[in-house]
Every structure is written in C-alpha cells, then in structure tokens.
Amino acid sequence: MEIFQIIATPLLLTLKISVIATIFVTVLGILISYTLAKREFPGKGLADVMVTMPMVLPPTVTGYILVILLGKNGVIGSIFTKLTGSGILFTWQAAAIAAFVVSLPLMVKTTTAAIGAVDRNVEEASRILGRNEFETALFITLPLAKKGIIAGCVLSFARAVGEFGATLMVAGNIPGKTSTMPLSIYGAYQTGNNELANLLVLILVVISFMTIAATSKLGER
Amino acid sequence: MTVEVDIEKEFYGRKNRKKKGEKPSFSMNCSFDADSDFVVLFGCSGSGKTTALRCIAGLETPGAGTIKINGTVYFDSRKKVNLPPQKRKIGYMFQENALFPHMNVRQNIEFGLKGLSSMEKTDRVNEMLGLVGIEELEFAYPDELSGGQKQKVALARALAPNPEVLLLDEPFSALDTVVRLKLRKELRDIQKRLRIPVIFITHDPVEAFTMADRMAVFEDGRVQQLGTPEDIFYHPKTRYVAELVGFSNLFDNALVEGHGNGAECTFLWSLGTEITAPYIERKAGDRVSWGIRPENIELVDRKNMHIIRQEDRKNLFDGTIMNVVNKGTSRIMSLILKESEDVLKVEVANHVFDSLKIGTGDECMVRLRASDMIVF
Numbered sequence: 246m247e248i249f250q251i252i253a254t255p256l257l258l259t260l261k262i263s264v265i266a267t268i269f270v271t272v273l274g275i276l277i278s279y280t281l282a283k284r285e286f287p288g289k290g291l292a293d294v295m296v297t298m299p300m301v302l303p304p305t306v307t308g309y310i311l312v313i314l315l316g317k318n319g320v321i322g323s324i325f326t327k328l329t330g331s332g333i334l335f336t337w338q339a340a341a342i343a344a345f346v347v348s349l350p351l352m353v354k355t356t357t358a359a360i361g362a363v364d365r366n367v368e369e370a371s372r373i374l375g376r377n378e379f380e381t382a383l384f385i386t387l388p389l390a391k392k393g394i395i396a397g398c399v400l401s402f403a404r405a406v407g408e409f410g411a412t413l414m415v416a417g418n419i420p421g422k423t424s425t426m427p428l429s430i431y432g433a434y435q436t437g438n439n440e441l442a443n444l445l446v447l448i449l450v451v452i453s454f455m456t457i458a459a460t461s462k463l464g465e466r
Numbered sequence: 467m468t469v470e471v472d473i474e475k476e477f478y479g480r481k482n483r484k485k486k487g488e489k490p491s492f493s494m495n496c497s498f499d500a501d502s503d504f505v506v507l508f509g510c511s512g513s514g515k516t517t518a519l520r521c522i523a524g525l526e527t528p529g530a531g532t533i534k535i536n537g538t539v540y541f542d543s544r545k546k547v548n549l550p551p552q553k554r555k556i557g558y559m560f561q562e563n564a565l566f567p568h569m570n571v572r573q574n575i576e577f578g579l580k581g582l583s584s585m586e587k588t589d590r591v592n593e594m595l596g597l598v599g600i601e602e603l604e605f606a607y608p609d610e611l612s613g614g615q616k617q618k619v620a621l622a623r624a625l626a627p628n629p630e631v632l633l634l635d636e637p638f639s640a641l642d643t644v645v646r647l648k649l650r651k652e653l654r655d656i657q658k659r660l661r662i663p664v665i666f667i668t669h670d671p672v673e674a675f676t677m678a679d680r681m682a683v684f685e686d687g688r689v690q691q692l693g694t695p696e697d698i699f700y701h702p703k704t705r706y707v708a709e710l711v712g713f714s715n716l717f718d719n720a721l722v723e724g725h726g727n728g729a730e731c732t733f734l735w736s737l738g739t740e741i742t743a744p745y746i747e748r749k750a751g752d753r754v755s756w757g758i759r760p761e762n763i764e765l766v767d768r769k770n771m772h773i774i775r776q777e778d779r780k781n782l783f784d785g786t787i788m789n790v791v792n793k794g795t796s797r798i799m800s801l802i803l804k805e806s807e808d809v810l811k812v813e814v815a816n817h818v819f820d821s822l823k824i825g826t827g828d829e830c831m832v833r834l835r836a837s838d839m840i841v842f
Contacts, residue, residue, distance in 0.1 A: 366564035369525050372551040373558045374578030375627060384577075388568050 251441065254421055255429040256448060262337060262425060263405040266344035270401045274352030275394065279382060281353070282360040300350035304410025311343055311415045340416035340423050344408045348401035355400060359393020360386060399460045403453060469505060469631075469665065472497040473521055473531035473541070494518070494687035497531075502679035504657060507667045508698075509684030509710070515667045518684070519633050522665065523558050524551035535631050536663075557624030557632040557662075561639060563616040565608040571595075571619050572604050578627040594622040597656060614645040621653070625660070632657075634666045638673070650677060671711055675699055683707050703842055705755055713757040713840065714811050720841075722752045731836055738805035741834070742780050746841040754841055760798060760813035762838035765822065766831040774833075781834040785810065787826050792816070801832065 280286075281293055299307045315322040315333050325333045333339050363386050371381040387394065409427040416423035418432060426449055433442040476490035494514045507515040520526040522533055524540065527548060533541040535556075540549050566574050575591045582590065595601045598618040608616060617637055624632060634653075638646045654677065657664050668674050674681055675695045683691045683698060685706045691698055702708035708716060720736035725745060732748070734741045734756060743756055766774070766782065785801035788809070797819045801810045812832055824830055 364562075364564065366560045366562060367566060369523075369551070370558065370560065370564040370566070370623075371577070372525070373523055373554070373556060374623070375552045375580055376577075377550070377552050385566060389566075 252444060252448070255424050255426045255445070258337060258424070259406055259426040262341045262344055263402055266341050266348060266405045267398060267402045269345050270349050270352045270405075271394075271398050274349055274356055274397060274401070275387070277349075278353050278356035278360055278397075279386070282357045296353050297350045299347045300354070304347065304408075305414060307347060308343065308411035308414030311339075311346065311411060315339055315342065315415060334415060335417045335419065335423060337416065337423055340408075340412045340425060343411040343415050344405035347408055347411055348404040351400040351404055352397040355393050355397035356390065359390035359397075362393070363389045395460055395463050399456055403456060406449070406452065468499070468501045468534070468536055469522075469663075470499040470532065470534040471518065471522065473518070473528035473533060475517065475521065475526070475528045492687060494528075496684065496687060496689050498682040498689045498692050500680045500682070500692075503661070503663050504654075504677055504679040505663075505665045506674045506678035506681045506695075507665065507684060508669070508671070508674040508678075508681050510669055513684040514687035515684045516635055517687075519635055519665065519667055523556055523633055524549060524554050538630070555627075555630045557627070557629035559617070559620050559624050559632070559634045559637040561636045563608070563613075563620040565616060565619055565623070567608050570605050570607050571600065571611075574608070574619055575623045575626050578623060580627075590626055594626050597625070598622045598652070613641050614649060617641065617649060618652075621656070625656075625662070629662070632662050632664045634664065636667050636669070639668070639670070646673075653677075671699075683710065700840075702840060705757075705842075708757050708840060708842075712759050714760055715763070716755060716757040717808070718753075718755045720754050720756050722746075722748045722750050722754060724750050732841065734841070737783070737803055737808050739783075741839075742836045743839050743841050744836055756839055756841045758834055758839045760811040761796070762835065763810065763812045764833045764835065765812065765814055765818065766833050767822065768831055778833075781836065783810065783832050783834070784829065785832065787824060787828050787830060789826055790819075801830070 277296060281289065281296075312334065313319050315325070317323065317326055317332055322333055333342075367389070368381050368385055371385045372378070376384065407427055408425070409431070412423070412425060413428060418424050418428045420429075420432075424432065426445055430442050430445045430449075433439070433445065473494070473496060475494045477492040477494075478488055478490055492514075494517055496514060496518050507518060509515050517526060521528045522535070522540065528541060528543070530543040531541070532539070532543070538555075539545070539547050540554055541547060566577065569577065572591055572595075575594050576587050579587045579590055592601075595604060598621055600615060600618050600622070603611065603615060603619070608619070611619065620637070637653075638649050641649065650673065653664075666677055668677075678695045681691075681693060681695055681698050682689045683706075691703050691707045698707065699711045702711055702713065705716060705718075717736050720734040720741070720743075723733040723735050723740065725732050726742070729745050732743050732746050734743050734754065736756065741756070746754060748754055771779075783801075784804040786804070788800040788802050790800075791798045793813075796813050796815050799812045799814065801812055802808075803810060810832065822830075
C-alpha cells in the first residue's frame with residue numbers, strides 16, 4: 246500500500262493546486278482579457294506587459310520575485326501573516342500562487358485574442374436590442390469566444406500541472422506537503438529511484454493526453 | 467416621424483486619438499430633419515452616412531450637437547444628454563446581418579424581448595416570423611440560411627421589441643439583384659403596415675429613388691441637399707449631387723449671356739456656341755454650371771430635319787462617335803463635338819441605335835432639350 250501512498254499524495258496535491266490555480270486564472274483571466282480587448286485606458290500597454298511577463302521570465306526569476314512578495318515582510322506575505330498568524334511560504338497555497346502567476350499569461354493571451362475576434366456588429370446588435378454591456382458580454386461576447394477561452398483554460402491547467410521552477414522556490418520540495426508531481430519526479434530521479442520516476446512520468450503523460458482529448462470534445466459542441 | 471439631427475464629429479487617424487495640433491482626417495458636420503416615414507441617406511461610401519446612423523443609434527458619440535427622434539432627446543451635448551444604445555428604442559439592421567451565430571432564428575428574434583412572460587415572447591416571435599414569412603426557419607441556425615433569409619431574420623429581430631424607429635445601413639447591398647428587389651418591396655410593405663418610421667442608407671440611386679419619401683444626400687460628412695427624391699433627381703443643386711444622380715454630362719464655366727423674354731429661358735455661352743437653357747436667376751456675365759443626363763439627349767436624323775419645328779431647332783450639336791458601349795438594353799456613345807471638342811455622353815435605346823445604322827467614327831447630330839437641362 247505504501248507505493249500507492251507515494252504516488253497518490255503528489256498526484257492529488259498537483260491536481261488540487263492546478264485546479265484551484267486554473268479556477269482563479271479563468272475568472273481573473275476573463276476579466277483582464279475583456280478589459281484589455283475592449284477598453285482604452287492609460288497604462289494599458291504596461292498592464293499587458295505586466296501580465297505577460299511571467300511567460301517570458303525564467304521561472305526561477307518569477308519564483309524569486311514571488312519569494313520577496315510572499316515573505317513575512319513582503320507586500321502579500323505580511324497581509325497573509327496578519328490574517329492567519331503563519332507565513333505563506335513553503336505551503337501548498339504558495340505553490341498554487343506560483344502556478345497561478347505562471348499560467349495567467351497563457352489564459353490572457355488566448356482569451357484576449359478570442360474576445361477581440363468577436364464581430365463588433367454582433368455585440369452592437371445586442372446593445373441596440375436593449376442589453377447593457379454586462380449582459381452583452383455574458384450572452385454574446387463570451388459564448389462566441391468560447392473556443393479561445395477553453396483553449397486558454399487547458400493551456401493554463403497544463404502549465405500549472407507542469408510548474409516546477411517557481412514552485413520549488415516558493416514552496417520547496419517537502420514530501421507530502423508541497424512536493425507536486427514534477428518535483429517528485431525530480432526527487433525520484435535524483436535519488437536513483439528510476440522505477441518511481443517512470444511511473445510518475447507515465448501518469449503525467451496520461452493526464453496531459455486526457456486533458457487535450459477532453460478539450461477537443463468540448464470545443465466541438 | 468420627426469427626425470432632427472444636427473451633429474459634429476471629428477476623426478483623427480488610426481484609433482482616433484488626437485495628437486496635439488493634428489488636423490482631423492475626417493470631420494462630419496451634418497444636419498438634417500425630416501418628418502416623413504421613409505428617409506433615405508444617400509451618398510458614396512466614406513461620405514459619413516453610416517457614421518450619422520451610428521450616432522443616432524448611440525453606437526458612436528458625436529463631438530457636439532443634438533439628436534431628437536419623435537420628440538425624445540437621444541443626444542444633446544449642451545444638456546449633457548447621451549442615452550446609451552439600449553435605452554434608445556430603435557431597430558437597427560447592419561450591412562452584414564450581424565445575427566447571433568450561436569443562437570437559432572427563434573432565439574435571435576427573442577433576444578430583444580425583455581420583461582415579457584415566455585408565452586408572450588413565443589407569441590411575439592411567431593408574429594415576427596409570420597410578418598417576414600420565415601415560419602419554417604424557426605429552428606435554423608444563421609449559418610444554414612441564405613443571404614436573403616438572414617436579412618429577413620435580422621429585420622424580424624430588429625422589429626420584435628417594437629422600436630420607435632428602424633435604422634437600416636445598406637441592408638440589401640450584399641444580396642443579388644432578384645432577392646434585393648423582392649426584399650425592397652417587402653420592406654416597404656411591412657413599413658406601411660406597421661407604420662414604423664425608417665431611416666435607410668444606400669449608395670444605389672435606384673434604391674434611393676424608389677424607397678424614399680425624403681432624401682438627404684451626403685458628401686464628405688455634410689448634407690449637400692435635402693428634399694424629395696424628385697427634387698434631388700430632377701433638380702440637383704450642386705455638381706456632386708448631379709453627378710451622383712446620373713447627370714454624367716456636366717460643364718462648368720458657362721457664361722450667362724442674357725435671358726429670354728419673360729424669364730422663360732437663359733442663354734449660355736458654352737461648348738463654343740450659344741445654348742438655350744432653363745431660366746436661372748443670374749446676371750449676364752456670371753459663370754454657371756449646367757448638365758444633362760445622357761438618356762435625355764436626342765439623336766437627330768439629318769434626313770428628318772424638316773420635321774422639327776423651326777422654334778425647336780436650337781441646341782443642336784454635330785459630333786463624331788468616339789466609342790460605343792452596349793449596356794444591354796441601350797448603348798452609351800461618347801460623342802466628340804465639332805465646335806469645342808468636348809465629349810458628350812449620349813444614351814440611345816438599342817432599337818433606335820440599330821435603325822440609324824451608325825457606329826464608331828461616324829458623324830451624327832444631337833439635340834438637347836432645354837427642359838431636360840439643369841443649371842446651377
């Protein structure tokens with residue numbers, strides 16, 4: 246039964262972190278993408294760059310910046326400590342934040358393009374038919390951008406599952422606590438446990454395959 | 467219906483962001499009012515018709531001015547009134563149907579119905595489907611429909627919420643001729659039945675003439691002439707309007723020589739000769755422009771000169787046929803005039819042309835009736 250434990254713990258942890266990160270990425274990503282695609286405001290270019298940065302920065306750099314922000318004296322870390330009484334670094338929540346930050350750009354890039362590609366006349370038709378901007382976004386723009394949004398979610402989820410560098414820096418590699426699948430694979434390989442590494446790799450490949458398959462099914466609808 | 471529009475708007479380059487000291491790339495300053503049922507905005511593409519319509523719909527905000535429909539103020543820059551599109555009770559048809567591709571015909575038409583029970587919605591949609599005659603397409607999706615059917619759905623959708631005014635932006639321009647003629651008639655019938663006022667955009671002179679109660683001719687963001695279709699087509703006031711409605715023979719710089727007795731005609735010096743034209747209130751020595759439609763120029767058979775009465779033997783021109791284009795039912799000849807070497811376009815019905823046995827290079831004589839000419 247021990248081998249089951251060794252595999253199930255990182256697997257469930259990875260899924261928990263990835264699903265939570267993807268939910269936040271989806272909600273926030275849609276809001277950011279809609280704003281970037283539809284609104285003109287000062288500093289829009291800068292906002293776009295800020296969101297996209299983690300996509301091009303080396304994960305260790307993203308991780309390092311997160312360590313500073315999430316540390317006891319960091320902007321986010323100090324608030325978290327005040328609220329909960331304990332630090333956020335080296336917890337699964339920190340790993341989820343890392344996964345969120347690195348996968349958000351993928352969501353924003355895909356969704357912004359998809360929202361921008363929706364025929365403007367169709368949205369205007371909705372406004373003229375008595376619907377305000379929120380209703381128009383909800384019933385017209387987002388449904389028509391559905392394929393792009395789904396693609397963004399999948400890419401983000403895949404990126405979150407595979408997150409390694411930034412996670413290692415903010416959450417460490419604590420077995421049973423923050424050791425996600427990629428970190429466990431690295432650990433197994435380092436300690437010469439190739440059998441375990443093979444098994445974990447196989448599971449990740451299967452998950453990735455299933456994700457892609459599920460997406461193409463969703464996209465067909 | 468009463469429409470009162472008086473708006474200004476300036477556009478600056480790409481993305482319409484004004485840089486310091488930049489001149490607008492396009493400026494609109496249009497004002498028209500009408501109290502008719504069917505108003506047509508007529509002009510070339512890029513003349514500002516669509517912008518004016520979008521301003522009325524609230525899709526664009528004018529820089530300054532007022533828009534009032536049936537007494538309701540939609541926009542007033544001084545009083546800071548600017549109703550959003552969803553508050554403006556209008557129906558709008560786009561050039562491309564702009565149907566919701568992810569909804570079927572019924573859902574498309576139902577989309578604008580708010581605050582009704584589902585029974586009332588169903589009834590209203592059925593009524594609209596019947597009105598435009600597409601009951602059998604109820605559950606079809608837009609990509610399964612032909613161009614004409616799509617525009618019928620778009621019309622039904624626009625009319626469903628019972629708008630105060632219907633705005634149509636060249637709704638039939640992408641359709642083939644047969645469907646276009648049919649839909650024009652159907653739109654006119656529906657408009658009369660529902661008594662809903664319509665503002666209609668077109669660049670097609672025939673469409674404008676056959677549909678309009680009142681026309682506004684747009685050029686470069688400004689209304690050049692406002693009037694009944696007859697006014698616009700028979701008495702254009704500017705060179706641009708004249709050209710647009712088919713006066714392809716236009717000549718500038720004609721010298722006013724004097725007037726016939728009792729202000730019945732004006733004598734002009736143009737094309738190297740004296741021309742008898744309709745009366746215009748100008749002094750001798752003034753310069754004016756004049757024009758005539760190619761289809762109003764008459765070919766004169768020299769052998770039959772004796773038939774023409776003496777007093778009608780004026781405005782006669784000799785010329786050489788430079789080229790002939792067959793339009794199907796008539797031919798357009800370009801005639802080089804002997805006196806001045808100006809080119810006159812003459813449209814002749816095919817049976818007349820054939821009976822005269824003339825062709826490129828031949829000489830012929832034409833007559834311009836004063837009553838068909840315009841002077842401005």
